[in-house]
Amino acid sequence: MPTYDLLIKNGHVIDTVNNIDGLMDVGVAGRSVAAVEANIPESSGRRVIDAAGMYVTPGLVDMHAHATGFSGSMFPEEMCFPYGVTTMVDCGGSGWRTFDDFNANVIKKSAVRVFALLNIVGQGMEGDVEQNVEDMDTELTAAKIRQRSDIIVGVKVAHFQGRGWESIDRGVEAARLSGSFCLVDQNSKPTRPFDEMLKRLGPGDGVTHCFGYGKPIIGNDGKVKPHYLDARERGVIFDVGHGNNSFSFSMAKPSLEQGFPPDTISTDMHRSSLHTSRAQMTEVMSKFLAMGMPITEVVARSTWEPAKAINHTELGTLTPGAPADIAILEFQERPCGLSDSGPTGYRIMKADGRLINQVTIKDGSVKFDYDGLSKDDWVDTPKTDLNLP
Ligand SMILES: [Zn+2]
Numbered sequence: 092m093p094t095y096d097l098l099i100k101n102g103h104v105i106d107t108v109n110n111i112d113g114l115m116d117v118g119v120a121g122r123s124v125a126a127v128e129a130n131i132p133e134s135s136g137r138r139v140i141d142a143a144g145m146y147v148t149p150g151l152v153d154m155h156a157h158a159t160g161f162s163g164s165m166f167p168e169e170m171c172f173p174y175g176v177t178t179m180v181d182c183g184g185s186g187w188r189t190f191d192d193f194n195a196n197v198i199k200k201s202a203v204r205v206f207a208l209l210n211i212v213g214q215g216m217e218g219d220v221e222q223n224v225e226d227m228d229t230e231l232t233a234a235k236i237r238q239r240s241d242i243i244v245g246v247k248v249a250h251f252q253g254r255g256w257e258s259i260d261r262g263v264e265a266a267r268l269s270g271s272f273c274l275v276d277q278n279s280k281p282t283r284p285f286d287e288m289l290k291r292l293g294p295g296d297g298v299t300h301c302f303g304y305g306k307p308i309i310g311n312d313g314k315v316k317p318h319y320l321d322a323r324e325r326g327v328i329f330d331v332g333h334g335n336n337s338f339s340f341s342m343a344k345p346s347l348e349q350g351f352p353p354d355t356i357s358t359d360m361h362r363s364s365l366h367t368s369r370a371q372m373t374e375v376m377s378k379f380l381a382m383g384m385p386i387t388e389v390v391a392r393s394t395w396e397p398a399k400a401i402n403h404t405e406l407g408t409l410t411p412g413a414p415a416d417i418a419i420l421e422f423q424e425r426p427c428g429l430s431d432s433g434p435t436g437y438r439i440m441k442a443d444g445r446l447i448n449q450v451t452i453k454d455g456s457v458k459f460d461y462d463g464l465s466k467d468d469w470v471d472t473p474k475t476d477l478n479l480p
Pocket residue numbers: 155156157182332334359
């Protein structure tokens with residue numbers, strides 16, 4: 092009797108939590124990781140995937156994507172499974188008024204594990220309603236988060252065009268009231284400078300689009316601005332949120348060179364970031380590889396770091412007993428150009444290759460298999476009576 096329902100052999104396993112960075116086999120039993128060990132006999136797997144030459148990582152955790160709330164939102168399955176993502180966070184598409192609909196129509200029906208950051212605006216991210224200060228209710232937002240703390244992981248503040256601090260202060264307050272965190276996407280204004288905004292955030296709160304050209308992390312002197320360093324020191328996290336307008340190599344490269352990597356790598360996936368700026372998770376990870384970040388760090392910032400940020404430390408790891416969410420990634424070596432986004436004109440960084448996702452496994456079940464590594468050859472199709480009426 093095989094011990095494992097699924098056995099992934101010969102892969103290079105990267106699991107930050109358990110300090111694994113080398114050749115290992117991974118056994119899955121039912122919906123859970125059962126073993127990560129060297130040389131697990133092939134006979135102990137009911138189904139065996141040969142991952143030789145590939146990386147085997149925890150299922151990727153994308154803490155900034157969009158599955159509801161505005162016209163660009165996408166189905167979780169289409170933006171996650173093809174790219175190794177098993178867990179996504181909808182980043183503020185719904186607010187306390189609209190979350191239940193989102194949950195009923197999308198989250199419950201999705202095979203992807205979907206969490207939500209609740210917009211501080213009760214109506215969520217739907218164009219002009221985001222400007223309605225009257226609808227930024229700290230108590231009702233916090234109450235909804237507490238009620239559905241199984242799915243809602245925190246608060247999102249975004250796109251407020253007003254002069255003041257209402258959106259940010261209320262978002263942070265709602266996070267405090269609900270024991271969660273607040274992720275902010277706000278450009279600076281003369282009345283609302285970025286350095287002061289960072290001071291209003293506490294440990295565990297975060298800034299997304301951290302390498303966006305519209306919120307320049309690099310000053311005219313070419314250096315990471317000191318208030319970013321101070322904020323990181325205080326435990327504020329910095330998230331990529333690549334998107335269509337929010338990632339520029341001209342910000343990211345010097346930041347990395349100066350020892351300021353992002354805490355979390357994420358996509359800001361929506362229909363506009365899908366093709367032009369290629370914000371898919373594996374593609375964004377490839378951009379960090381191309382900038383010289385070691386693969387172990389790229390994986391950590393795409394698995395364990397976001398799992399910690401959203402307070403779901405059962406995810407982002409291959410610890411035996413954890414949900415069997417696994418990605419099998421291949422570095423496809425061939426000269427290529429990787430695109431950044433929007434305001435700087437979709438420039439490319441030349442690279443030696445890119446990560447592509449071969450297999451996505453969620454809760455022990457294969458959800459995406461690019462080259463059919465888990466499948467049998469067609470010539471073994473079972474014989475049956477083909478003379479159907
Ligand atoms: Zn976004």
